[in-house]
Amino acid sequence: KQEVTQIPAALSVPEGENLVLNCSFTDSAIYNLQWFRQDPGKGLTSLLLIQSSQREQTSGRLNASLDKSSGRSTLYIAASQPGDSATYLCAARGNQFYFGTGTSLTVIP
């Protein structure tokens, strides 16, 4: 069964810093990998979707990479802002979506 791990579980950075969130998965047979943001008490907002044939995707200050062979994905956030504070989840898509438990990010003004 696919297992998805996100490290660290929590991260606190000063405003303006660039940061990287990590996601690892045990089964490389995936269709795609999706990154989400979840604000407290809210649903998940889709950030980026990387197909298995792609290496990276970019949207604004966000860049996600995928290395299937090593079972890893990273989410890079440039010039972090207090509004980026949220929990970030990755999900690897095989026969269903397998979610990590998330990284809780706090950006300090």
Add this chain to the structure above:
Amino acid sequence: SQTIHQWPATLVQPVGSPLSLECTVEGTSNPNLYWYRQAAGRGLQLLFYSVGIGQISSEVPQNLSASRPQDRQFILSSKKLLLSDSGFYLCASGRSSYNEQFFGPGTRLTVL
């Protein structure tokens, strides 16, 4: 893109009472639909998914059930709630294995 509606937003129910949570989807047709539960401090657990009207697959045996009476309507039900049913319930929609999955705003269920 798709818009997913869920109601109610919050619900407090006594143990043993029935449950009905509703999810509707706009902006797409014939979507795959999903019910997830997110317990405090834990990841998302897939409960049910549906690839079409009347077609339901269960991932976790429990006292919950799901139904899909219309193409863009997905309902989560229970005849008798347990304390362990408390959690944050999320409905999601996606076109296929290669497409993004979109989530609704969720329903916070507290069973007392």
